Amino acid sequence: MANLSLTTLCNAACPTCFAAPVLGRGAPLHMDAPTVDRALAFVGAAQKEVRFLGGEPTLHPDFSGVLDKALARGLAVTVFTNGNIPAPALERLCDAPESVLVLVNTTAHPAAGNLAEVLARLGSRAMAGANIADRASDPGGLLELVDRFGLARTVRLGLAHPVAGGHNRYLHPREYREIGDMVAGFAVRARERGVAVDLDCGFVPCMFGEEGLEALGMSAADVGMRCNPLPDVLPDGSVAPCYALAPRDRLPMDGLPDADRARSLFASRLAGLRRVGIYPECGACRYRERGECAGGCLGAALDRLRGSSTARLHEPVSGPGPAVETGERPDGEALASPAGKPWALPYIDQPMSFWESLAGDVGEAVGEVYFPLPGGIVGSGRPPQPETRLTEFLREAPFGLGVVVNPVVLPGSLEQSARHIMRALAHLHEAYGLASVTVANPSLAAMVRDSLPDVRVVASILMDVALPQTAMCLRGACDVLVPASRVCRNLAALEALAAAWGGPVRFIVNEGCLPGCPYRTQHFYEMANGAGAPQSLCGGILARRPWLRLTGSWILPQHLHLYDAVAGEWKLSGRVTLQDPEQYRRVVSAYIRREPLLPHEIGGGPASVDRPVLVDERFFRHTLACGGACHECSLCRDLWEAAVRSE
Amino acid sequence: MTEHMDKGALPGPAPGVRWVVDVGGVLVLREEDGETMMLAYPRALVWDLAVRNRPWDEAVRLLVTVSDVPALDSTEYVDEWIAEWRGGGWLVEAHG
Numbered sequence: 020m021a022n023l024s025l026t027t028l029c030n031a032a033c034p035t036c037f038a039a040p041v042l043g044r045g046a047p048l049h050m051d052a053p054t055v056d057r058a059l060a061f062v063g064a065a066q067k068e069v070r071f072l073g074g075e076p077t078l079h080p081d082f083s084g085v086l087d088k089a090l091a092r093g094l095a096v097t098v099f100t101n102g103n104i105p106a107p108a109l110e111r112l113c114d115a116p117e118s119v120l121v122l123v124n125t126t127a128h129p130a131a132g133n134l135a136e137v138l139a140r141l142g143s144r145a146m147a148g149a150n151i152a153d154r155a156s157d158p159g160g161l162l163e164l165v166d167r168f169g170l171a172r173t174v175r176l177g178l179a180h181p182v183a184g185g186h187n188r189y190l191h192p193r194e195y196r197e198i199g200d201m202v203a204g205f206a207v208r209a210r211e212r213g214v215a216v217d218l219d220c221g222f223v224p225c226m227f228g229e230e231g232l233e234a235l236g237m238s239a240a241d242v243g244m245r246c247n248p249l250p251d252v253l254p255d256g257s258v259a260p261c262y263a264l265a266p267r268d269r270l271p272m273d274g275l276p277d278a279d280r281a282r283s284l285f286a287s288r289l290a291g292l293r294r295v296g297i298y299p300e301c302g303a304c305r306y307r308e309r310g311e312c313a314g315g316c317l318g319a320a321l322d323r324l325r326g327s328s329t330a331r332l333h334e335p336v337s338g339p340g341p342a343v344e345t346g347e348r349p350d351g352e353a354l355a356s357p358a359g360k361p362w363a364l365p366y367i368d369q370p371m372s373f374w375e376s377l378a379g380d381v382g383e384a385v386g387e388v389y390f391p392l393p394g395g396i397v398g399s400g401r402p403p404q405p406e407t408r409l410t411e412f413l414r415e416a417p418f419g420l421g422v423v424v425n426p427v428v429l430p431g432s433l434e435q436s437a438r439h440i441m442r443a444l445a446h447l448h449e450a451y452g453l454a455s456v457t458v459a460n461p462s463l464a465a466m467v468r469d470s471l472p473d474v475r476v477v478a479s480i481l482m483d484v485a486l487p488q489t490a491m492c493l494r495g496a497c498d499v500l501v502p503a504s505r506v507c508r509n510l511a512a513l514e515a516l517a518a519a520w521g522g523p524v525r526f527i528v529n530e531g532c533l534p535g536c537p538y539r540t541q542h543f544y545e546m547a548n549g550a551g552a553p554q555s556l557c558g559g560i561l562a563r564r565p566w567l568r569l570t571g572s573w574i575l576p577q578h579l580h581l582y583d584a585v586a587g588e589w590k591l592s593g594r595v596t597l598q599d600p601e602q603y604r605r606v607v608s609a610y611i612r613r614e615p616l617l618p619h620e621i622g623g624g625p626a627s628v629d630r631p632v633l634v635d636e637r638f639f640r641h642t643l644a645c646g647g648a649c650h651e652c653s654l655c656r657d658l659w660e661a662a663v664r665s666e
Numbered sequence: 667m668t669e670h671m672d673k674g675a676l677p678g679p680a681p682g683v684r685w686v687v688d689v690g691g692v693l694v695l696r697e698e699d700g701e702t703m704m705l706a707y708p709r710a711l712v713w714d715l716a717v718r719n720r721p722w723d724e725a726v727r728l729l730v731t732v733s734d735v736p737a738l739d740s741t742e743y744v745d746e747w748i749a750e751w752r753g754g755g756w757l758v759e760a761h762g
Contacts, residue, residue: 291700299688302704326717329682330697 021062021278022070022251025050025079027336031101031127034188034472035152035179037318041253041265041336042074048336050254054272055085058252059092061272065279068095072251075101077108086111090118101127102134113140121145122175125164126156138168148175148219152190154197158205165214174209176202177219180316183330184266184521188468188495192223192297192319199226203234210236220245220261221316223297224306243312248289250281255336260285263318267330295320327518362611363421363455363525363590366390367598368405371415377604378417384611386588387454388412389421392447397426397440404594413447419454422447425479426459426547427540433462441470448474455499458482464496480504480527481543485512487519494521499588501525505534507572510643513585523587528579528610530592531571531623533557534647555625566659568628569618570647577615578639597622632662673722676715677748677757685717694756703756708733712747716757722748 024038028047033039042048050058062069069089077100079085089096095118102123104112112121121141125134126149138145147170149158161174178198181189190198206216216235224232224239232239248261258272258281259265268288275281296302297315306312314320362385378385393409413420422444429436444467447453453474458464459481468476478497484490485503493500500520506512507526517524532539538556561567574582579589591610597603602622609616618628638658645652679685682697691710694703705713708729715725722744729740751757 288700291695291697291702294702295686295693295695296688299686302688302690302693323686324684324695325686326679326684327681328684328697 020066020068020070021249021282022072023050023055023058023062023076023085024072024074024251024253025055025076025082025085026074027254028078029074029101030078030103031075032473033101033127033150034468035150037180037182037187037189037262038072038074040182040184040187041259041262043336047074047078048254049079050085050252050256052081052084054252054254054256055088057256057272059089059094061252061258061275061281062278063092063094064277067093068097070097070099070249072099074254075103077104077112082108083111086115086119090116094118096120097122099124102137103127104133104137109137109140112144115144117144119144120171122148124148124150124177125161126150126152135168138164138170142169143171146171146173146175148177150177150179151198151202152179152188154194154201157201159208162209162212162214166212172213173215173217175217175219176205178221178316180221180263180318181322182263182266182318183321188472189319191495192315195223195226199228199231203227203231206235218242218245220247221319223315224312225298225304239306239309239311243306246313246316248282248285248317250278250285253336257336260289261317263316264289264321267321267328289317292317292320295323297323322521325518327514360384360386360419361588362607363387363389363588364418364607365591365594365597366406366409366412367594367600367603368408369600370408371411373600374412374417377607380604381607381611382417385418387419387421388416389423389455389457389590391594392422392424392440392443394443397424397430397436404598413451416451420447420451421455421457421477422453423457423479424463425457425481427481427543429460429463433460437463437466441466444471457501461493461496464493468496468498475499477501477525480530484516487515490516490520497522499523499525501527501590504530504532504536504539504572507574508534508570508642509646510581510585513582517585524585525588525590526574526582526586527572527590527592528574528576529606529621529623529627531568531573531621531625531627533560533567533571533626536560536626557626561626564656566656567649568626569632569634569655569659570642570649571623571626571628573618573621573623573627575616575618575621575634575639576610576613578634578636579610579613581636581640581643591622592624593622596624630662630666632658634658675719676712676722676725677752677759678719679717680755680758683756685713687714696756703754708735708743709747712744713751716748716751 026047026049027042076098086096097120099122102125112119121144123138123145125147147161147164149161158176164170165172165174179189209216222242222245224243227235251259251261251265252272253259256272257269258275259269293314297319301307301314304312307314364385366388390409393406424440444456448471455475455477456467457477457479458467459479464476464478475498477499478484478493478501480501480503483503484500485506490500500522502513502516502524536557542556591607597606606622617631618634619630641654683694684697685692685694691704691706692713694705711728711732712725725744726740729735729744730737735743
């Protein structure tokens with residue numbers, strides 16, 4: 020058995036998708052006819068069954084032709100679909116021989132639904148499946164579908180797995196035990212109704228225990244040896260051991276004799292990783308000792324590893340371009356950053372001509388423009404700013420829209436605040452389509468992610484994430500991490516943070532706050548909720564030690580390259596300080612093109628450098644490694660005093 | 667132990683060397699060839715300090731603290747283990 024990913028195109032937006040980080044969400048790429056022929060020969064030389072995946076495989080423009088070719092080779096075919104099948108492909112599947120099985124993932128998130136019609140038409144040639152992503156993913160509804168539509172009397176359950184270097188939503192192995200109880204209970208109910216349960220890859224016997232295995236009617240080995248990667252042939256003709264590992268391990272099909280030998284080769288390459296297991300206890304587990312468990316999903320094992328990988332992470336196989344999957348938003352991207360558009364810019368209250376002109380200049384690099392949640396429902400990290408043109412902007416913006424909902428503390432309990440926030444976000448998303456929501460509260464992040472699964476959730480700088488363990492805790496709740504300002508000039512800390520996080524890291528390049536400022540919480544509280552004209556409380560500190568301004572959390576455009584190893588995205592602050600449109604354009608342009616600026620020119624905050632100081636790369640590199648040990652170093656003070664003397 | 671005061675940081679992990687903390691110690695994996703090495707405690711402790719670029723003398727001191735190894739032997743153990751890991755290509759001279 021082997022998998023053929025026929026197309027990158029998909030008409031669903033599932034947050035758990037482990038194919039999207041591999042296939043990309045840019046311009047669709049369909050497996051072309053010569054590659055289909057080679058792939059079927061590659062599979063057929065060794066095996067009797069092939070599985071069609073995607074994307075949504077039935078969206079391949081010649082789906083029927085590909086199916087016919089596979090059948091002509093005598094291959095049994097399983098089609099993995101989200102159930103949103105176009106009419107011609109559905110017709111073909113309804114007429115297909117019995118060797119064709121259609122596995123319908125009923126937990127997918129298709130943009131439009133004809134699931135009932137599809138299941139009714141396919142009847143017993145369809146098998147219902149569900150992907151379990153959390154404890155709320157009760158598969159009980161599958162049994163109703165089996166009876167109602169006369170589906171195959173086997174249902175298939177899968178677990179949501181992590182993808183190497185990706186950021187899909189997945190079920191963490193620490194939750195497996197609870198899921199095991201749920202699945203075992205489901206299996207008992209299914210058996211009572213004459214329905215068998217089949218398990219997809221990544222299940223482990225210890226999540227069930229002996230009682231659970233008995234309820235499933237499976238041996239430990241039946242369950243535990245299911246991570247035995249099948250080769251996946253991707254639309255570009257490359258072969259990967261499985262989707263979870265495809266970003267780090269992929270080979271050209273032409274260099275491999277057949278699917279069996281590809282599988283053996285990958286098994287050998289992955290033998291070391293196989294030893295890791297998904298739990299710290301795996302090394303001493305009796306199931307593994309007895310050869311009854313392979314240690315669970317290799318993607319989850321990879322997720323446990325510390326240290327930097329040198330494995331090359333492959334680019335998605337699709338090319339850049341507008342997404343077409345959902346058709347809801349032309350700029351399309353939801354969970355991944357728009358390709359090549361790493362910048363988030365602040366909204367300032369300018370006419371549309373300003374934004375259109377800006378889009379012409381630098382639009383290729385700008386993923387979104389962000390603004391505070393309108394309506395005064397909750398504060399953001401800054402005092403309210405003019406927004407007379409905001410509605411027009413929302414309606415016509417040539418950029419993705421990011422909304423910030425990040426007061427340093429919420430004005431009431433989460434329960435009280437979240438109801439209003441979520442309602443407003445849902446309205447905004449429905450009316451204008453949001454690209455991202457920035458929050459400073461992890462529970463609010465989880466709510467946004469659950470309610471708006473196609474919107475990226477950004478962990479605000481005000482969440483103050485400075486430690487790897489904190490970053491790790493946010494996995495699954497957020498898509499993008501903005502590190503705490505106190506570590507923005509500490510490259511070692513940032514490397515550790517990025518490794519623990521594993522997803523995109525976004526840096527605010529010109530905030531300018533003092534790292535670890537003791538007034539920070541009160542300052543941001545006053546700005547968001549309190550005083551109309553908040554004080555810059557650090558003024559006293561800066562009056563006594565003005566050189567501390569050189570230690571702030573800013574990065575000059577010419578020094579961004581020093582962060583390339585840890586940063587994936589950039590954000591410009593300046594809703595207050597960059598309101599002058601000309602200065603805004605100048606600063607944006609310099610940052611995007613990495614053209615030099617002096618630190619007093621970047622539109623930073625009140626603690627930023629307020630006079631011309633020449634900050635060269637040697638100096639800046641030093642501050643990235645000094646650990647803020649100002650008590651034993653005078654470099655910043657010396658540079659500051661030299662600049663003052665030269666004025 | 668005094669001689670280690672001048673040795674600076676322990677060597678750090680070689681590129682592509684990754685590790686995971688398990689119940690019985692630390693499992694080290696070299697991505698390039700899939701080679702693995704299981705380090706039980708207290709060797710795992712010294713590995714942990716090495717990958718965090720901690721000073722050599724700290725490894726010697728902590729080894730004495732967390733195990734029953736006498737101070738003089740501790741120095742030898744750290745030297746021996748680090749040499750072994752360096753020789754095997756698991757560690758390289760610390761960067762930065």
